[in-house]
Amino acid sequence: xxxxxxxxxxxxxxxxxxxxxxxxxxxxxxxxxxxxxxxxxxxxxxxxxxxxxxxxxxxxxxxxxxxxxxxxxxxxxxxxxxxxxxxxxxxxxxxxxxxxxxxxxxxxxxxxxxxxxxxxxxxxxxxxxxxxxxxxxxxxxxxxxxxxxxxxxxxxxxxxxxxxxxxxxxxxxxxxxxxxxxxxxxxxxxxxxxxxxxxxxxxxxxxxxxxxxxxxxxxxxxxxxxxxxxxxxxxxxxxxxxxxxxxxxxxxxxxxxxxxxxxxxxxxxxxxxxxxxxxxxxxxxxxxxxxxxxxxxxxxxxxxxxxxxxxxxxxxxxxxxxxxxxxxxxxxxxxxxxxxxxxxxxxxxxxxxxxxxxxxxxxxxxxxxxxxxxxxxxxxxxxxxxxxxxxxxxxxxxxxxxxxxxxxxxxxxxxxxxxxxxxxxxxxxxxxxxxxxxxxx
Amino acid sequence: xxxxxxxxxxxxxxxxxxxxxxxxxxxxxxxxxxxxxxxxxxxxxxxxxxxxxxxxxxxxxxxxxxxxxxxxxxxxxxxxxxxxxxxxxxxxxxxxxxxxxxxxxxxxxxxxxxxxxxxxxxxxxxxxxxxxxxxxxxxxxxxxxxxxxxxxxxxxxxxxxxxxxxxxxxxxxxxxxxxxxxxxxxxxxxxxxxxxxxxxxxxxxxxxxxxxxxxxxxxxxxxxxxxxx
Ligand SMILES: Cc1cc2nc3c(=O)[nH]c(=O)nc-3n(C[C@H](O)[C@H](O)[C@H](O)COP(=O)(O)O)c2cc1C
Numbered sequence: 001x002x003x004x005x006x007x008x009x010x011x012x013x014x015x016x017x018x019x020x021x022x023x024x025x026x027x028x029x030x031x032x033x034x035x036x037x038x039x040x041x042x043x044x045x046x047x048x049x050x051x052x053x054x055x056x057x058x059x060x061x062x063x064x065x066x067x068x069x070x071x072x073x074x075x076x077x078x079x080x081x082x083x084x085x086x087x088x089x090x091x092x093x094x095x096x097x098x099x100x101x102x103x104x105x106x107x108x109x110x111x112x113x114x115x116x117x118x119x120x121x122x123x124x125x126x127x128x129x130x131x132x133x134x135x136x137x138x139x140x141x142x143x144x145x146x147x148x149x150x151x152x153x154x155x156x157x158x159x160x161x162x163x164x165x166x167x168x169x170x171x172x173x174x175x176x177x178x179x180x181x182x183x184x185x186x187x188x189x190x191x192x193x194x195x196x197x198x199x200x201x202x203x204x205x206x207x208x209x210x211x212x213x214x215x216x217x218x219x220x221x222x223x224x225x226x227x228x229x230x231x232x233x234x235x236x237x238x239x240x241x242x243x244x245x246x247x248x249x250x251x252x253x254x255x256x257x258x259x260x261x262x263x264x265x266x267x268x269x270x271x272x273x274x275x276x277x278x279x280x281x282x283x284x285x286x287x288x289x290x291x292x293x294x295x296x297x298x299x300x301x302x303x304x305x306x307x308x309x310x311x312x313x314x315x316x317x318x319x320x321x322x323x324x325x326x327x328x329x330x331x332x333x334x335x336x337x338x339x340x341x342x343x344x345x346x347x348x349x350x351x352x353x354x355x356x357x358x359x360x361x362x363x364x365x366x367x368x369x370x371x372x373x374x375x376x377x378x379x380x381x382x383x384x385x386x387x388x389x390x391x392x393x394x395x396x397x398x399x400x401x402x403x404x405x406x407x408x409x410x411x412x413x414x415x416x417x418x419x420x421x422x423x424x425x426x427x428x429x430x431x432x433x434x435x436x437x438x439x440x441x
Numbered sequence: 442x443x444x445x446x447x448x449x450x451x452x453x454x455x456x457x458x459x460x461x462x463x464x465x466x467x468x469x470x471x472x473x474x475x476x477x478x479x480x481x482x483x484x485x486x487x488x489x490x491x492x493x494x495x496x497x498x499x500x501x502x503x504x505x506x507x508x509x510x511x512x513x514x515x516x517x518x519x520x521x522x523x524x525x526x527x528x529x530x531x532x533x534x535x536x537x538x539x540x541x542x543x544x545x546x547x548x549x550x551x552x553x554x555x556x557x558x559x560x561x562x563x564x565x566x567x568x569x570x571x572x573x574x575x576x577x578x579x580x581x582x583x584x585x586x587x588x589x590x591x592x593x594x595x596x597x598x599x600x601x602x603x604x605x606x607x608x609x610x611x612x613x614x615x616x617x618x619x620x621x622x623x624x625x626x627x628x629x630x631x632x633x634x635x636x637x638x639x640x641x642x643x644x645x646x647x648x649x650x651x652x653x654x655x656x657x658x659x660x661x662x663x664x665x666x667x668x669x670x
Contacts, residue, residue, distance in 0.1 A: 031662070144543040144562060147524055149485050149505040176661055188545070188564040188583045189602060193660040198581060202561040203501070203520035203539040212480045212519075216501040219456045220485030 022265075033265040034173065036098075036354030036364060038166055038257045038302060038324060043274040045257065045302055046311040048421030049414050050430060054402045061399040068395045069405040072319045074296045075157060075226020075249040078218070082226055082249075083135055083157055085319065086115030087391045088406055089309060091383075092254075092300050092321035093139045093159060093230070095121030097174050097183040098261030098354065099327075100371035101128045102379070103363040106330045108132030109380025114387040119159060119321070121261075122172040122197060124186045125151040132380070137228065140217070143172055143197030145187040149220055157250075158217055159228040160210070162201075162239075165258030165301040168232030168272045171199035173262045177357040180366040207242040214247045228252050233278035233301065234271075240285035244295050252321065253282050255301025259324040261364070262355035275301040275312075277424035280411075283316030292316065293407075306393020313394070314409035315425060322390075329386035330379035331361045443468060447482070448475040456484060464488045464508075476502075478518065483511050486528070500537075503530045506547060522549045525566055529638075538575070541568045544585065550639045557594065560587045563604055569639045579606050580616065588635055590645065598653050607632050607650040620656045628652050 011017065025033065054060040061068060075082035091111045096104050098121065105128040111118045117135035120126075124146020130136055138155030140147065152158060163169060174183070174195040184191040204213045214227055229243040230252035243251045255275025260268065279299055286292040299312050300321035312320045324332075333341075335348040340360035344351065354364035362374035398406045401413045415430040416422035422429040423436035433439065445455050455473065462468060466488060473494045476482050480499040483492050486509035494502070497515035507526040516534035525544040532540075535553035542558065544566025551559075554572035558580060565584045573591030580596070582604030592610035599616020605628070606619075615621075632647035 144524060144564070147543060148526060148545065149487065149507060149524075152485075152505070190660070193602075194662050196662075198562065202558065202580075203523045203542040209500070209519070212500045216481040216484050216504050216520075219453065219481040220505055222457055222460055223453065 034175070034262055034355055035265055035268070035352040036259065036261050036263075037268070037352040038259045039269050039274075040352075041269060043257065044276050044418070044420045044424055045274060046276060046308045048276070048417045049311050049425055049427065050417060051307075051310070051314075051397055051401055051413050052415060053400045058402045060402050061404060063396065063399055066399065067404060068399050070391055070395060072296070072407075074228075074298075074319070077249045077291075077295055078223065078247065079157075079226040079249055080222075080224045081156075083117065085117060085135070087387060088313060088319040088394070089114075089303075089387055089390050090116050090137075090298060090319055090321045091118040091326050092258075092323040093119035093121040093137070093161070094323055094327075095123035095172070095174070095261060096126045096129065097121075097123035097178060097187070097366070098364060100362055100365055100374065101126060101182075102371050102374040102376050103327070103330065104129040105132050105376035106374065106379025106383060107326060108136075109376060110326075110330070110383025110387060111135075113380065113384040114391070116387065117156065120155075122161075122174075123183065124148075125155070126186075128376075130154065132376075139230075141172065141197070142199060142201045143187075144202065145197070152217070152221055152225075155225060157226040157228060158221070159230050159252065160214065160217075160248075161230045163230070163232035163234070163254075164260060165232045165254030165256050165272050165275070166260035167263045167267045168234040169199060170263060170267055170271075172197035173355070175262060175355045175357075178355065178366045183366055207246045210246040218247075226250055228298070230254065232256075232258075233273040233275060236273070236278040237281035237285045240282040240297075241289060244286065244289050244291050248295060250296045250298060251282065251286075252298045252300065253278055253317075254321075255299070257302030258300055259327075274424070275299060275303075276421060279312060279315040279317060280424075280426045286316075293318065306390045306395075307397060309390050309394040310397040310406065310409055311414065313406050314413050315411060318407065325386070326383055327363055329383045330363065331374065331382070332359070332363050334361060337361060442470045442472060444472040444474065446474045447477065447479055452479055452482065456481070459483060459486055459488075459490065459492070462488050462490065466490075476515070480518070483509070486511070489528075497534065503528075506530060516553065517551075521551075522547070522566075525549060535572070536570075540570075541566050544568070548635070548638055550641070554591070560585070560604070563587065567635050567638070569635060569641070571641070573610065576613070577616070579604055579619075582606070586631060586635055588632055588650070598655075600659060601653075601655045603655065605631070606653040607647075608653065609645065609650050612651075612653070615653065618656050618659045619653055622652045622654050624648065624650060624652045 072085045112134040118133040119137040137157045141161045176192045226249040228250040229248040231239045256272035296318040299317040337360045359365040362371045414427040476496045478499045484504035490509045499518040503511040510529045517532045517536045520539045522530040523542045525547045527547040532551045536555040538556045539558045540555045541549040543562045545564045557575035559574040559578040563582045563585045576594035579598045583602040589608045593612045596616035598619030629647040
């Protein structure tokens with residue numbers, strides 16, 4: 001008799017290879033996984049939205065001939081010197097310490113070439129960065145590493161960081177391998193120790209205190225600088241409303257896909273909202289307070305293309321910020337370095353052990369032998385090219401929708417491909433009038 | 442000697458005038474009346490001025506101070522001299538929470554008590570409190586010296602880095618990774634120096650203080666110490 005045929009080996013969808021490898025890793029080490037980057041699993045995002053474009057009922061604008069403006073004013077509410085960006089894409093705050101000085105310089109060069117801003121991070125302001133950034137936003141974080149009034153005064157704007165999309169409610173983390181002499185000095189810490197910074201600010205708690213803190217920052221800088229408040233997307237309606245109440249000129253809202261230098265994997269993947277679901281509530285809060293476009297909204301977390309930029313603006317944002325994409329533009333995770341990624345036990349596109357400081361691209365490292373690999377001039381040029389493409393793409397879409405400024409894009413230009421995206425972005429499911437959650441069942 | 446009545450002059454005007462003074466100004470002595478608990482009074486100074494504030498101040502008085510001497514004749518609200526860089530800030534009354542928070546240099550003297558989180562995240566400032574300090578003082582303190590004549594509340598020096606804490610009275614409890622350390626001659630000399638600079642030398646013998654600092658067990662994450670966090 002023939003043997004009974006066996007079934008094809010079948011792996012569990014629940015206990016998939018990655019999950020099992022994580023269980024083995026945890027069992028062997030006794031500590032959670034720490035990594036850089038943003039959420040890696042699929043969450044509803046801008047891919048689930050489409051623009052309708054113009055046809056009979058609306059006129060498009062001629063590509064290349066009819067003007068479609070892209071500039072943005074930030075900080076018009078209270079600041080005597082608001083910021084004027086030429087493009088609606090800014091570079092998000094990434095710390096010196098997590099990034100090399102060459103990476104920070106590349107970001108400054110690229111952004112300045114395109115007339116947009118860069119942002120410091122949890123480690124203070126470096127000369128490379130100030131020198132090469134024509135518009136620099138200076139972050140005030142719970143750790144206050146390197147914080148000083150001279151840098152406040154030479155910044156173009158101040159960003160009070162309450163949270164990040166990758167870890168709303170979490171503090172900073174920079175492990176010993178990356179605490180070089182220079183980083184240690186800037187942070188007033190011994191070299192080589194793990195730096196786990198606070199998750200709450202040391203001298204204020206809650207929005208009533210924050211309002212007074214912002215008043216202090218304005219007094220110190222003679223009311224000249226725009227003041228931003230950055231929050232991770234968790235309760236965007238209330239957080240935005242409270243940021244406005246606290247006196248912010250600009251609200252920065254970072255979704256869960258947003259990158260981080262180093263955070264627990266469980267934090268990155270399980271805390272916070274995808275950006276797609278956070279923009280409308282934030283805009284609603286601004287509208288309810290009569291502050292939409294008066295207090296500007298910058299959104300970030302997984303922005304990759306000009307289509308993403310256009311969709312974020314259509315949902316009501318004034319500008320977007322990019323982190324991960326900017327690092328990719330200057331060479332992070334480039335397949336040209338595959339051999340070296342293999343040596344680190346990973347592959348190009350998946351490398352995220354940024355906290356170990358071994359980044360072959362010379363970006364997420366403080367090792368001088370690695371960081372010299374990055375040529376800041378070339379990095380800056382590549383970033384400028386990429387920013388130019390994002391802008392051209394967003395303009396292409398805006399013209400197709402008949403808009404003479406990218407800010408004229410609106411939710412009515414969008415439909416959703418999935419029920420989830422329709423509900424989160426509050427636009428109709430394609431081919432229907434149905435906006436789940438708004439228009440009946 | 443300019444004398445400013447904050448009941449009449451708006452704060453923004455006062456701070457703006459103080460910020461505009463060049464470092465070699467002759468107008469080095471200012472008197473501020475009627476502070477009435479206002480916030481951010483004399484914040485962001487950057488010249489060797491002496492500013493006398495006659496009355497109680499609100500949050501962040503003398504915030505981020507550089508070079509200036511600020512005398513507060515009254516009590517101070519949250520975050521007095523926060524992130525101070527240099528200079529001298531003297532509170533004759535009590536101070537609220539987070540006095541001298543994140544301070545990087547200079548000297549803060551408080552004649553009364555300081556509330557919780559005194560010297561939180563301090564990064565090089567010296568703080569002298571003639572009374573007692575509240576709970577969580579010197580939380581994550583990185584550098585500098587905190588000298589307390591009275592007692593310290595719960596969790597003193599929690600997660601402390603390299604700051605040095607000197608307490609003459611009792612300590613209700615020590616925070617994670619904070620331990621008592623030997624008070625050697627060099628530490629007595631350091632306390633003596635700070636008290637001299639604070640203008641209160643001779644009142645108390647430095648050897649009456651006990652010293653506290655980091656056990657440095659949390660410096661590099663070790664899973665066997667996870668319970669200490
Ligand atoms: C390497 C790296 C370092 C970062 N450091 C900081 C920081 O110091 N402060 C901060 O507010 N956000 C920090 N972020 C988050 C970014 O500011 C931003 O919110 C995020 O990168 C946006 O999402 P995206 O990476 O998908 O574009 C960092 C992100 C990365 C990738």
